[in-house]
Amino acid sequence: MLAYIAAHMGYIVVTLILVLTVAAVIFGMVKDHKTGSSGCGCGCKGCANAPYCHPYCHPQKDAEASKLT
Amino acid sequence: MSIKIALAGNPNTGKTTLFNALTGTSQYVGNWPGVTVEKKGGTLKGHRDVEIMDLPGVYSLSPYTLEEVVARNYLVTERPDAILNIIDGTNLERNLYLTTQLMELGIPVVAAVNMMDVVRKNGDKLDTKKLSDTLGCPVTEISAIKGEGVMEAAEKAVEAAGKAAVPPPHRFNGTVEHALAHIEELVLHNLPETQQRWYAVKLFERDEKVIQQLALAPDKIAHIEGDIKACEDELDDDAESIITAERYNWIGSIIGKCCRRRSQGKLTVSDKIDQIVTNRILALPIFVIVMGLVYAISMGGWAISIGTAATDWANDVLFGEWVPGLFDTILGAAGIAEESWLYGLIQDGIVAGVGAVLGFVPQMLVLFLLLCILEDVGYMARIAFIMDRIFRRFGLSGKSFIPMLVATGCGVPGIMASRTIEQDRDRKMTIMTTGFMPCGAKMPIVGLFAGALFGGSWLVATSAYFIGIAAVIISGVMLKKFKMFAGEPAPFVMELPAYHVPNPSNVLRGTWERGWSFIKRAGTVILLSSIVLWFLQGYGFVDGVFGAVEDNNDSILAAIGNAAAWIFYPLGWKGDMAWKATVASVTGLIAKENVVDTFGVLYHYAGDIDLIEDSTPLWSMVAADFSAITAYSFMIFNLLCAPCFAAMGAIKREMNNTKWTLGAIGYMCGFAYAAAMVVYQIGGLITGEAAFSVFTVIAFALLLGLIYLVFRPYRESTASRLNERSVARA
Known part of the structure; x- marks a missing residue:
């Protein structure tokens, strides 16, 4: 068993890095989705046009908008 | 937080610039009125107990627009400790109208006269001491863009916050x-x-x-x-007009005492430029030339096309040699064989897919930089004004063009921006058509085909922009003739900001933030898609046995693509490329960059060409599969069809109705399909690539139907014109 692991150490490490990267990406996307901080998959913080989407980031704007209509 | 200070003022007076200077944040600063549509908070630099609140720009405290509701609700219900009222020094009269209302709120007000550098440059004189005495509140001179006097203004507001509000000096009749x-x-x-x-x-x-x-x-x-x-x-007047007139009379008397204008009645530099740029005849040709230059520099094949030169380097060297070479070395050092699935996944899936998308980052950055410069200079606001004339003819106002300007960055905020349009039918129509604009994510598709089949012609990228605008206009003309969209457009009042030299920090920040969004998506959605695509196109059933396939025409993805490829047969997607183009269009629904990502994975895997040895395999392989006319048909379909899932979600939220959402998406897909079919069938007939068939007849029928719907008389507008004429005669 140990000999197998030692022989395939490169595969195991690279696969592990890949799995962790993918998990981190999925976790980040799910977190963004749950917190409502992203309407387009890239987050409001780095978005130049975030003010236009802020109703989605900040639900209180929806309430303000509904007061208007 | 113990002290709250609100930044209030007219639209486009520099509130957000001041907010950024006071808080050290980097909120988006745009040079057209209405950039800030909600309040934003930050802490005053060096004063952790002082919160600065940036409010949307408003002309009055009447609740007519969403911005006014947001600003007024905050000021009236949350009552900040002081208001820092930003006044545009070049337009005192209109700005002081809001000041008179703010003074009545019973909250201490400090007036900060902004753009004083421009006032001085114009040779105008403003006696701020006298203005302060007349208004009954401290008045300070600032230049937010140069950072002059901004902290002093904030200090005065902090000082005023501890004092009682001064009763408004103005008395009505x-x-x-x-x-x-x-x-x-x-x-x-x-x-x-x-x-x-x-x-x-x-x-x-x-x-x-x-x-x-x-x-x-x-x-x-x-x-x-x-x-x-x-x-x-x-x-002998209505109540609201009485109050308005009284306020302006008082303001007139103040300006007479405190301000001497040397430039009164003279045309400013902006006025002189606008005489040409917004000229009834010249405006549109200038707009076409400007946008043509923007796309030529960023995506064309000219000597000055720095975007293309940088993208060529990124594709050929960075993602063609260096990155694959680096991974080759790393994987080799880790003992991973080139024939292994892990090597294939990383090199043929992730590096090829993500690299294909990231290769277009330089073109995107140059494009965003030029668009940011045009915006900061003040030209984009003029485009909305110019487009208002055209849009108005078919029943939309220039206000609908603001979301479309925003959508050139990303469709999601563009669709969201439509909520500032008060009229429901106009808002729905804007939502339905905003997705036609070529967003940043669609530009790699244009870049790929322009490079692969059109020799990097600048006309291809420019045509993508104007095809988007044409689709909006044609759709507007057609839809307005249906009962659910009929009606006169809402009036569009927009203050054109004065032209100014672009602020480097605003331009670079805007460019980087838009570019970063693009890069971030490549590292998230595109990376995951690349992995899934690599698996689906690398595995399949051969002779009833599931496993890795030699030829990706035998893969699961090919099977799925082939099952749906017949739909696109009338668009000219035939042969081996049919399933690839079909799959790319479908994966483009996840994120539009996925179209190029898909080609990156499919062609890399399928090819005998080694990325490291051949510098431009993707372009040459795409060029081998597509003809000019099928490439254009593919490009038009993908530019105009349903946007990505995120934008569809935005449509759903803004429509707040499933039927309207499905209708909007269905309309976009239908329009894109019809446009691509007309281009291929009629274009192919002319070039001899497509033979006459039943689809040619359908294409001609679609074209005639489109022409009929565009030119069919519009009853409401006709009636309206008749009314205007009768009123004019009377």
Whole structure:
């Protein structure tokens, strides 16, 4: 068993890095989705046009908008 | 936080620039009115106990627009400790109109006259000491863009926050004051004295929101109405106009005392430029030339096309040699064989897919940089004005073009921006058509085909932009003829900002933030898609046995693609490329960059060409599969069809109705399909690539139908023109 692991150490490490990267990406996307901080998959913080989407980031704007209509 | 200071002022007076200077944040600063549509908070630099609140720009405290509702609700209900009122020094009269209203709120006000550098440059003189004495509040001179006097203004606001509000110095006509006193005595005596005047003025103006908020009994409302009516009869005007006129009369007297304008009546540099740029005849050709230059520099094949040169380097060297070479070395050092699935996944899937998308980052950055410069200079605001003339002809206002300008960055905020359009039918139509604009994510598709099949011609990228605008206009003309969209467009009033030299920090920040969004998506959605695509196109059933396939025409993805490829047969997607183009279009629904990502994975895997040895395999392989006409048909379909899932979600949220959402998406897909079919069938017939068939007949029928819908008389507009003529004659 140990000999197998030692022989395939490169595969195991690279696969592990890949799995962790993918998990981190999925976790980040799910977190963004749950917190409502992203309407387009890239987050409001780095978005130049975030003010236009802020109703989605900040639900209180929806309430303000509904007061208007 | 112990002290709250609100930044209030007219649109496009530099509030967000001041906010950024005071708080050290980097909120988006745009050079057209209405950039800030909600309030944003930050901490004053060096004062951890002072919160600065950036409010949307408003002309008054009347609740007519969403921005006014947001600003007024904050000021009236949350009552900050002080208001820092930003006044555009080049346009005192209109800005002081808001100041007179802010002074009535019973909150200490500090007036910061911005753009003083421009005032001085124009040779105008402003006596801020006299202005301060007349207004009854501290007045300070600032230049937010240069950072001059900004901290002093904030310090004054902090100082004012600890003091009681000064009663507004302005008094209305005796009859109005009498009515206001009556209203205060009747219904407002329980409110703090400092707040009574603002409510009294609003009740006099018959402000429904205030009447609702105060929950007045019907008999009291009737009593107040009697006072207002008496006043209106005496002054022979309606209540709101009386208040407005009185305010402007007072402001006129202030300006006479405090301001000497050398430039009065003279045309400013901006006016002179606008005489050409917004000229009835020249405006459109100039717009076409400007946008043509933007796309030529960023995506064309000219000597000055720095975007293309940088993208060529990124594709050929960075993602063609260096990155694959680096991974080759790393994987080799880790003992991973080139024939292994892990090597294939990383090199043929992730590096090829993500690299294909990231290769276009330089073109995107140059494009975003040029668009940011045009915006910061003030030209984009003029485009909305120019487009208003065209849009108005088919029943949309220039206000609908603002979301479309925003959508050139990303469709999601573009669709969201449509909520500032008050009229429901216009808003729905704007949502349905905003997705036609080529967003940043669609540009790699254009870049790929322009490079692969059109020799990097700047016309291809420019045509992508104008095809988007044409689709919006044609759709507008057609849809307005249907009952659900019929009606006159809402008036569009937009203040054109003065032209100025672009601020490097605003331009670079805007460019980087847009570019970063693009890069971030490549590292998230595109990376995951690359992995899934690599698996689906690398595995399949051969002779009933599941496993890795030699030829990706035998893969699961090919099977799925082939099952749906017949749909696109009339668009000219035939042969081996049919399933690839079909799959790319479908994966593009996840994110539009996925179209290029898909080609990156499919062609890399399928090819015998080694990325490291051949510098441009993707382009050459795409060019081998597509003809010019099928490439254009593919490009048009993908530019105009349903946007990505995120944008579809935005459509769903904004429409708030499943039928309308499906209708909008269905319309976009249908329009894209028809446009791509017409291009291929008729274009192919002319070039000899497509033979005459039943689809040619359908394409001609679609074209004729489109022409009929565009030129069919529009009853409402005809009636409206007739009315205008009869009014003019009268």
